Amino acid sequence: MKLKFWGVRGSIPSPLLSSFINEKLIVALTEAGRAGIDLHSPTAVEAFIAGLSPAVNGTIGGNTTCLTIETDDRLIIFDAGSGMRELGRHLMMREFGQGRGHAAIFFTHTHWDHIQGFPFFVPAFIEGNTFDVYHVHPHVPQVLTEQMDSRVFPAQFSALGATFRFHQLPVGGTVTLGDLEVANIELEHPGKSYAYRVKRDDDIIVLATDGEYKRLDHPALKRYIDFYRDADVLIFDAQFSVREAIIKQDWGHSSALIGADIARAAKVKRLVLFHHDPASSDEEIVAIMNQTREYLTHHHRRSLVMVDVAREGWEINLNRNGNFDVQQVNVDGMVCLNLLGQFDARATEAFTRAILAVGQSHHNQTIVLNMENLAEISVAGVRALLEARSNVYGIAIVNVPSNIYRVMELSGTLDFFAIYPTLNDVPWKGATPEG
Ligand SMILES: [Zn+2]
Ligand SMILES: [Zn+2]
Structure with a gap:
């Protein structure tokens, strides 16, 4: 399974500001000077840049939730946040450009940041493409249609060239797509959100975004820990700091350190921090990652779950x-x-x-x-x-x-x-x- 992130922010797209690019340049050039890098050598510069923090040599990304899991014969898209526009551009260069594409789209829920990229997803306009849409909330087809109402958008859902087949999933149910099994579980979130667990042989990827964990005692967390158990990758809502997660009760989001506790209890191999706050800078997000890595080392048993931040364009290959x-x-x-x-x-x-x-x-x-x-x-x-x-x-x-x-x-x-x-x-x- 190949996992790829197309949009990683929560709430609203947050493009990188010019002032931040300026700061990145200052940090990079100052470090290059200190390290004595030969700036006349493109190879030396390239190697130096590759070694810089992801907050300095690029950006975490400003698009909202969209990611894909792909195998040799299946493409699954999760959520249709603004990251879906770039995914569409990429797919148009493949079979979707000739109207021969097929993908499944799973929705966690229908908040703006998880649907707003859909009207800009070009493969949906191409006749011959087929999309099987899986959703737990019954209102998904209606919301996708209303989002393209003529009063708010120039092209209507009914005019899309591609074929859409909607499949409502039962809460807690599992659907089999070829050799992939996709199970869901309900998360606490305003209007509810659903986490998905994708399993293929021994490889497991869990997407658990837009979820709040109000009670942190074991009985309350057990159902989540069971669902996330042994995941190779757990993509976790880390929008808030622990402090914010406590203060902003009922906002429906969690924090990286809560994710670390849950990941450790569930014996997750790799925790991927996701749904970054639009107000957090790249540097702040990388700092949260470093704090989370450190936090895990302060535990008595020091089980070292790997911790990463989700960033746009990043791929994880689980093909063994x-x-x-x-x-x-x-x-x-x-x-x-x-x-x-x-x-x-x-x-x-x-x-x-x-x-x-x-x-x-x-x-x-x-x-x-x-x-x-x-x-x-x-x-x-x-x-x-x-x-x-x-x-x-x-x-x-x-x-x-x-x-x-x-x-x-x-x-x-x-x-x-x-x-x-x-x-x-x-x-x-x-x-x-x-x-
Ligand atoms: Zn969200
Ligand atoms: Zn939400």
Whole structure:
């Protein structure tokens, strides 16, 4: 399954202001100066830019909710926020441009920020395209039609060239589309919203946007935790700070830290913060991500769920090939790298880049590699681990799954590494404090 984000903001589209672009340029150029980057070399500049924070080298994006999940033979669109316009442009370059496209569209609910892109979705105007629309709220067809009423929009729903087939889903029901199963659950939100859990073999993606969790005790959260359980990716409404989520009761939104607690309880691999507040700058959203990563390290058991921010144009590939990722978190002043996915020949470059970056900034520190979310390792991966030792002060490895332990054993390399059962077993006290 390939997941792609086309719109990630909540409430209303919020285009990047000129003043923010200006700030990004100042930060980037100042950092380049400090790092001594050769500004006459396009390759050096490109590599430097790629290493900058997503808040500096691009933007989180200003479009409202729209995302897609795609397999070889299925395309599912979730919500029709303003991000749907760009999705439409992209689809027009494919079979949808010739009127031969088919997609399913699932609606979480019909607030403006989840439907306003629909009238600008060009494939809907092309004869021959077919859309199966799935919705739990019975009023979805009516709202889509009224949004294009002649008093407020020049083209009417009835004049659309494509064929639309509406399918109302029961609350809590599951629909099967080829080898995909899509289940739903009701979320607390003004007028209700529905989360969707998409499952294909062992791969699970959950979209849970526009949801409030008023009670945080286990019995109240249990139904959500069960629904989100073992998700590879949980896309979570993180519009508010914890403080706002408490003050703005009944607004129907949640926060990143509440998402972190729920993700940890549900054993989610990767938490993706979503439905960003239109008033938050890119820098503020990245700061929320960093706080959430830190928050998860303060828990007694230190289960390190990966945390990311959803940004426009970002893709996550769950095809079990090439989905390797490495993410840095700081735990008690120590640097920990979370490894995710398949650690093979395609992964070594990304891994080595991350090791070199840590080695440069933390010369005299042991770093921890958390393998909790690593699916498998090849000899190329083991080799990269061995080579990494020369680029950092020392390496400790924790949470090694049995299949990976066995590969290291078979390759006769176990004794090259300091392996501990969990993060808590690493002798942190001997660490050099962060400079
Ligand atoms: Zn919304
Ligand atoms: Zn809403």
